[in-house]
Amino acid sequence: MTRRVRSISPHETTVFDLGGLTPLVGAIDDPANGMYLGEDLMGRPFTFDPFELYRRGTITSPNQLIVGQIGRGKSALVKAMVIRHLALGRRAFIVDPKGEYTALGAALGGLVIKLTPGGDQCVNPMSSHGHRSRDKQRSSHLSLLETIAATTMGRSLKPIERLALEAALDGARREERQPSLRSVVGRLLAPTDQVFASLQIDDRSVINESRDVALELRRLIDGDLRGMVDGQEHLDLDEQPLVIVDLSALYSSAGLSVVMVCVMAWMQQVLSDRQGHASQALLVIDEAWALLRDVNAARWLQSAWKLSRAWGISNLAVLHRISDLSAVGNEGSEQRALATSLLLETEVRTIFAQNASELEQLTRRLQVTEIQRDLLVRLPRGTALWQVGATTQVVHHRVGRFEWAMIDTDQMLAP
Numbered sequence: 551m552t553r554r555v556r557s558i559s560p561h562e563t564t565v566f567d568l569g570g571l572t573p574l575v576g577a578i579d580d581p582a583n584g585m586y587l588g589e590d591l592m593g594r595p596f597t598f599d600p601f602e603l604y605r606r607g608t609i610t611s612p613n614q615l616i617v618g619q620i621g622r623g624k625s626a627l628v629k630a631m632v633i634r635h636l637a638l639g640r641r642a643f644i645v646d647p648k649g650e651y652t653a654l655g656a657a658l659g660g661l662v663i664k665l666t667p668g669g670d671q672c673v674n675p676m677s678s679h680g681h682r683s684r685d686k687q688r689s690s691h692l693s694l695l696e697t698i699a700a701t702t703m704g705r706s707l708k709p710i711e712r713l714a715l716e717a718a719l720d721g722a723r724r725e726e727r728q729p730s731l732r733s734v735v736g737r738l739l740a741p742t743d744q745v746f747a748s749l750q751i752d753d754r755s756v757i758n759e760s761r762d763v764a765l766e767l768r769r770l771i772d773g774d775l776r777g778m779v780d781g782q783e784h785l786d787l788d789e790q791p792l793v794i795v796d797l798s799a800l801y802s803s804a805g806l807s808v809v810m811v812c813v814m815a816w817m818q819q820v821l822s823d824r825q826g827h828a829s830q831a832l833l834v835i836d837e838a839w840a841l842l843r844d845v846n847a848a849r850w851l852q853s854a855w856k857l858s859r860a861w862g863i864s865n866l867a868v869l870h871r872i873s874d875l876s877a878v879g880n881e882g883s884e885q886r887a888l889a890t891s892l893l894l895e896t897e898v899r900t901i902f903a904q905n906a907s908e909l910e911q912l913t914r915r916l917q918v919t920e921i922q923r924d925l926l927v928r929l930p931r932g933t934a935l936w937q938v939g940a941t942t943q944v945v946h947h948r949v950g951r952f953e954w955a956m957i958d959t960d961q962m963l964a965p
């Protein structure tokens with residue numbers, strides 16, 4: 551049975567404006583095209599499947615942004631999508647900075663990894679899970695190391711620092727089957743002759759030149775961020791369709807963004823090595839603003855965003871406000887440009903109610919018609935504007951009774 555969304559009052563509008571609210575192409579409301587998520591303003595079922603839309607060419611990448619004020623139903627939607635993706639045989643990995651998904655993980659029998667400084671759980675963003683070529687692995691490890699170093703130092707690396715990092719990585723890769731941050735940093739702090747040979751620099755001043763990088767990276771090994779992403783993991787992930795990494799212990803720490811980068815890199819590694827699993831997976835990054843506030847992390851996120859497509863990963867980032875994206879960096883800065891392109895390149899945007907102060911940003915940055923803009927400040931809980939490729943719809947998200955017990959973060963049953 552379908553019901554109309556009750557809380558939105560009827561509009562008088564022109565056919566032209568109405569065009570923005572109704573599907574222009576059939577792809578996203580054809581029930582055969584994906585999982586049922588709810589219904590549009592006309593009471594018609596709304597279905598969505600990023601992989602199917604990508605396959606059909608309706609969108610050129612399966613990534614999604616979910617934006618909305620607190621309490622609007624973002625997490626409920628993400629959790630319902632996770633449940634429904636899993637039911638289709640897909641995997642879902644979740645970066646969970648607030649520890650909001652642990653109940654869902656427990657209910658679905660997923661693996662919940664809680665990372666705490668000095669704790670007993672660890673993931674290795676440099677671990678290899680098999681099928682990627684060594685060259686590809688090397689370049690993704692190098693770009694991860696550079697990002698981590700630049701993020702912790704708050705500046706880009708000098709050429710000599712980059713070279714030292716590269717040599718340390720190569721040393722670790724030569725000698726260990728599974729390199730780790732710990733082994734790379736060990737080599738940076740005390741380079742071996744082999745490292746010097748590969749640098750082709752006799753002058754041992756390279757040790758001093760790369761000292762800052764080594765000392766900053768030590769934070770992840772012996773400092774305030776120790777023991778979470780620096781060692782080997784002992785996890786059996788092959789049979790795990792659902793993995794949640796709980797970072798709530800770091801939520802208000804300045805180190806959150808660097809650990810988020812490491813965890814996301816680790817998830818991408820695991821998910822890109824198929825090993826008999828369904829090739830499609832959802833990678834959720836909740837509280838994604840924490841990555842965007844740092845230019846190096848934002849740069850890394852953008853390249854990860856692009857790469858994922860080739861690996862069959864749909865990244866799903868959750869933000870509070872569109873201005874989370876434009877509040878980063880100064881006007882004209884690289885950081886601002888990165889955030890803006892992330893927004894524009896993401897072809898699936900789900901926008902829950904926004905503050906009136908956000909409207910100017912919205913109309914400027916996204917193709918939102920005036921009528922949609924007016925709606926956006928009054929959308930009731932659970933209702934969002936969906937922009938999917940060239941199509942825009944207002945959708946009320948429906949959660950099944952059996953799903954609420956796993957989803958409801960406020961522990962109160964919805965009607």
Ligand SMILES: Nc1ncnc2c1ncn2[C@@H]1O[C@H](COP(=O)(O)OP(=O)(O)O)[C@@H](O)[C@H]1O
Pocket residue numbers: 618619620621622623624625626627931932933946947948949958959960961962963964965
């Ligand atoms: N589609 C929905 N229909 C009815 N109530 C909803 C819906 N989505 C969310 N809610 C209610 O709103 C509360 C807050 O939702 P939540 O997803 O945690 O918000 P957010 O993540 O945006 O802060 C939930 O606990 C739930 O009771």
Ligand SMILES: [Mg+2]
Pocket residue numbers: 621624625626650
């Ligand atoms: Mg939430």
